Amino acid sequence: QVQLVESGGGLVQAGGSLRLSCAASGSIFSINALGWYRQAPGKQRELVAVITSDGSTNFADSVKGRFTISRNNAKNTVYLQMNSLKPEDTAVYYCNAEVLGWGLSSKLYWGQGTQVTVSS
Numbered sequence: 001q002v003q004l005v006e007s008g009g010g011l012v013q014a015g016g017s018l019r020l021s022c023a024a025s026g027s028i029f030s031i032n033a034l035g036w037y038r039q040a041p042g043k044q045r046e047l048v049a050v051i052t053s054d055g056s057t058n059f060a061d062s063v064k065g066r067f068t069i070s071r072n073n074a075k076n077t078v079y080l081q082m083n084s085l086k087p088e089d090t091a092v093y094y095c096n097a098e099v100l101g102w103g104l105s106s107k108l109y110w111g112q113g114t115q116v117t118v119s120s
Contacts, residue, residue, distance in 0.1 A: 001026050001027060002024060002025070002026035002027060002028060002097065002099050002101075002107075002109045003024070003025050003026050003109075004022055004023070004024050004095045004096075004097055004109055004110065004111035004112075005022065005023050005025075005111060005112075006020060006021065006022045006093065006094070006095045006111045006112065006113065006114040007020070007021050007022075007114065008020040008021050008114065009093060009114030009115045009116045010115075010116070010117070011117045011118075011119065012085055012116075012117070012118055012119070013085075013118070013119050013120075014085060014086055014087055014118055014119065014120050015084060015085065016085050016118075017081070017082060017083045017084075017085065018082045018085060018116060019079060019080070019081050019082070020036065020079065020080040020082070020093055020095075020114060020116075021077060021078075021079050022034070022036075022077065022078045022079075022080075022095030022097075022111055023075065023076060023077045024076040024077070024078075024097050024099070024109070025076065027101055027102060028076060028099055028100075028101070029099075029100045029101055029102045029104070030053065030099075030100045031053065031073075031076060031097055031098065031099050031100070032052065032053055032098040032099070032100060032106065033050055033051065033052045033053065033097070033098040034050070034051055034069075034071050034078035034095070034096070034097050034098075035047065035048070035049060035050035035051065035069075035078070035095075035096045035097075036048040036049050036050075036069065036078070036080045036093055036094070036095060036096070037093070037094045037096055038089075038091035038092065038093045038094065038116075039091055039092050039094070039113075040088075040090060040091040040092075043091075045094070046060060047060055048060050048063055048067065048080070048093070049063065049067055049068075049069040049080060050069070050096075051069045051070065051071050051078065053073075055071075057069050062088075063082075063089075066082065066083050066084045066085075067080060067081065067082050067083070068080070068081040068083075069081075078095065078097075080093070082116070085116075085118045086118060087118045087119065087120050088118075089116060089118050090116060090117050090118050091116060092113040092114065092115055092116075093113065093114050093115075093116050094110055094111055094112075094113045095110070095111035096108065096109070096110055096111070097109045
């Protein structure tokens with residue numbers, strides 16, 4: 001079993017910055033991809049950013065130029081640096097990991113979510 005634990009959420013004023021962390025632990029052979037999703041009230045969960053094992057990244061258009069995703073493979077940890085935050089960034093942010101287990105089966109795991117609130 002794999003567990004993802006997020007941290008770093010909170011309240012920040014518009015224009016400010018916040019750094020989210022997510023650490024994966026458990027039965028892990030390797031992690032193919034780590035990502036961040038978010039879900040605002042009344043809206044669908046959407047992809048924010050993803051980083052693959054080779055370091056390639058993808059971002060939602062709404063956060064390009066403002067957010068940065070990175071990973072520490074030794075710690076099985078992914079980070080989301082959020083700059084120039086806007087009220088529309090307010091959402092619950094979820095960590096996601098595509099994990100290859102020792103049985104060579106790939107499975108998607110989710111964290112519990114961390115609240116990010118951006119005030120005007």
